Amino acid sequence: MSFKRNTLLLALMGGLLVNQSVTAAPAAVPLDAKASDPHVLGLMQGIPPAADKVVNFSNFLRFPFTRWSFSHIREVVPTVQVSRGDGPVSALPRAERDDIDSLSFKPIGRDSTMTWEQSLAANYTDGIVVLHRGKLVYERYFGALKPEGQHIAFSVTKSFIGTLAAMLVAEGTLDENALVTRYVPELKDSAYGNATVRQVMDMTTSIEYSEDYADPTAGVWEYGRAGHLIPRPAGYSGATSLYAYLQKLKAEGEHGQTFAYKTVNSDALAWVVQRATGKTFPELVQERIWSKLGAEQDAYVMIDEVGTGFAGGGFNAGLRDMARFGEAMRLNGRFNGQQIIPEAVVADIRKGGDQSKFAKAGYNTLPGWSYRNMWWVANNDHQVFTARGIHGQTIYVDPKAEMVIARFASYPVASNAQIDPTSLPAYTALANLLMTKDQ
């Protein structure tokens, strides 16, 4: 990427939240899922593609280019492999149902109903897989995603580092009550200087850093530039690695009081976990999770310029493999003939975090929820717990319904608050269908 592109990009940075057509003039209404399909737009088609159809580092986070890029991250930025290992692929027996597309539900805050099939388009779904009792009952792909492709999981990545950390706590390798600085002395002058590992694991730290994607000056963008996960402007003089940025963070209050969702916590945790084990985040995912799932495909992780894996949101994988991870969590950690995640770790996640601390964060679509080990926990009668990423990435586990949903999406706006209303009630409706009606 040339520095000229950087300059251009700076102007476009806020564009992540602005729906623009592929042509120069911004569209008043975002292209819908069908109209923004990369095949319809001709993105990256032709040998070589025409200049206005190219998706690369200069535009890959801007809708509608995201419809292509989210399924092609490794073609845009450096990545590190997470090997599936050399064992056999674990079976996902098929028992596909034909009564799901027409399933009707009422979106949050609306009076009219919508069908399951309509919800997929409404959410710019790139792919969705539903397992019921371990069988694949539903599977669809749209846009640029294929069954054999990998899609960015964004913050679903956090649930991997959270799970790994909880596994290390359970086995005694990591002390959740210790200060972060026991493992990472370099963080002593930062906001993390007086935080415990557990506070980081549950995101109850208090840090001067904004996760507001709509604000171009938000910390999350600074962080992206530090990690070179997004382009830097000409003359950039900020941090040049993820961990250099973490060291600059300042506290904005007392830790432990409130849930505050901040991506930096996941990487601070990854730094801790890596120091505790001497292994990198991608290596740990590979050794402890991915190679044991019987995954179909290798996965991969975005890295910064010093090779650090982006634990806050850089994981990419195949959709059915994400479903396998969800199924392992549903089965209390036991999957593919082995106990991959200790039962106590899954139980600790399912138990959830402090609901009063979560409530202070004001998530309107998630009443009564909490956050534990970097999982979102519904604390409802279905004992639902989920991994969630911006633009609609999901692993949704409903133990009571014996259902797991894995979804990749490229919703134009980085806001799950806009996606939840047409997703969460659809998932509940599907759970009820699966529980009450065999096919």
Added chain:
Amino acid sequence: MSFKRNTLLLALMGGLLVNQSVTAAPAAVPLDAKASDPHVLGLMQGIPPAADKVVNFSNFLRFPFTRWSFSHIREVVPTVQVSRGDGPVSALPRAERDDIDSLSFKPIGRDSTMTWEQSLAANYTDGIVVLHRGKLVYERYFGALKPEGQHIAFSVTKSFIGTLAAMLVAEGTLDENALVTRYVPELKDSAYGNATVRQVMDMTTSIEYSEDYADPTAGVWEYGRAGHLIPRPAGYSGATSLYAYLQKLKAEGEHGQTFAYKTVNSDALAWVVQRATGKTFPELVQERIWSKLGAEQDAYVMIDEVGTGFAGGGFNAGLRDMARFGEAMRLNGRFNGQQIIPEAVVADIRKGGDQSKFAKAGYNTLPGWSYRNMWWVANNDHQVFTARGIHGQTIYVDPKAEMVIARFASYPVASNAQIDPTSLPAYTALANLLMTKDQ
């Protein structure tokens, strides 16, 4: 990568050919294979690595950083996957011998002998596999390469696009006698305007472009900057894609007279092949070769900023999989239970190209050799033919000895003329050993 790094890099560009220690002061003598081992140097070790141990886009083509980067290309630049597919791995039965390391041979131009084992260090071998009658008789890894890792193949990549082109000619999809412009009209004002597909396939085009890596102003560096395979200086105003650069190339004589090894030909051929098929180079490798070999691992290809796969040198793969491809070529295209490459295509390669045209190019270590379909053909009594890449990458097929050698290396200098003297006679000695002595 920041534009400041680009500036720095410009100064270092020639450094590819200069042996430098990892510290600031250039060493008078290059570090040897053992001293430049990335583990010894501490490259990319630590979480995160220390600043002077980081390998990234700013230094990844400079020795000794190459000792790490050549096994980690995807962690430095964007790449596209070449899937192994979902079939079973093809067997490479083991019959390892213990009499190879001590094998003695006389390097070209020297009076004293050297052992096989010594030759591996002399050539900065990162990995080497020898198959004899399809069995794995020898396998070693050094430096940053592991059996489950992928290494850059550099110009061995050319033999993939050459083989694919020959396959398309054999099946009638591509006319070797047609002008390049029949498939790629965009090249009509370039040196390729009056070249035939066959001239490009055999590199007998005459093009104003230098492959001299020792010359910082050589075309090969301009080409690398165009493809963003190497950093660009601040204020860069040259071509910004591989194919944009090809369109600027001028003729420097009459085509068809002399073999002239120029990387641009491989990408011109890839453009032709992709237009003839409507598929990308990585897709074609995947569909027609990689997914049929029973490869152990996915491979991948470096791409430029518009997503074009670098057919001149961007292929990366596991070493045993490279040996599988060599074995398929040894067996006249039949491997893993199927005819992967038509027998006539392999025969056409083995027959070789025009030796008189090759001789004019003045390769002192390759007397009597020729070049056909982007393979190097020895035209000797063993009917040896090889794929060759700078810094010591090799697939060496000796049909008479029923031997295939696959080697990855990170020799400090981009010159096979310096590597051949301790490689080619070693391979001949090993062939003779395998032919005369069972173990």
